[in-house]
Structures are given as C-alpha cells and as structure tokens.
Amino acid sequence: MFARTVTRLPKPIQGLRRASYSTSTEAIGFIGLGQMGFHMAKHLQAKSTLPFVVYDADPSAIARFTTETNARAATSPGDLASQTSVIITALPESS
Numbered sequence: 001m002f003a004r005t006v007t008r009l010p011k012p013i014q015g016l017r018r019a020s021y022s023t024s025t026e027a028i029g030f031i032g033l034g035q036m037g038f039h040m041a042k043h044l045q046a047k048s049t050l051p052f053v054v055y056d057a058d059p060s061a062i063a064r065f066t067t068e069t070n071a072r073a074a075t076s077p078g079d080l081a082s083q084t085s086v087i088i089t090a091l092p093e094s095s
Helices: 037-047 059-068 077-083
Strands: 028-031 052-055 086-089
Touching: 028 037, 028 077, 037 052, 037 059, 037 086, 052 059, 052 077
Parallel strands: 028 052, 028 086
Antiparallel strands: none
16 A cells, blocks of 8 residues: 655765864863853753863853862863863853
C-alpha cells in the first residue's frame, strides 16, 4: 500500500579530519553579568568542569560573582579572551 523510501547517507570522506584548535587554557569565558547574565553564568559555572573566567563593565558585578563562585575575574575582554577557549556573552541590545 505505501511506498517505502530508503535514504543512504554518503560515506565519510577519507582523510577528513575535524578542525582542532590549540589554546593554552581550556576555560569558559563569560562577558556580561547583568540582570540576566549573572544567573546564566552562575548556572553554567555550577555545571562546568572547566575553569570559569568572567568580565563585566561594572566591577561590582565581577566582585559579586567571584565572591559567590570560584570563577576568576578578567581585567578586560581581551584579558578574558587570552585565558579562555570559549566565550559566551549576555549583553544588552544597543539602542
């Protein structure tokens, strides 16, 4: 009654390798510890097995986050980028 369609997936390309990126530090960076970002970062940091580095334009937000968690503070976005292999941002929309 019903036609049956079988789809075959292509064979992997021989010699194809995944891209690998070498970083000096395997860590997660998070920029933006505002109303929403603070809670997102705290949740991710609690679940992560990797070191966590944070930055915010407001030094008091950084101080609060590092006091409540074992995250490291970065002094600038560039400093954060040099310490991490992954960066997540939670920034306000520009007006």
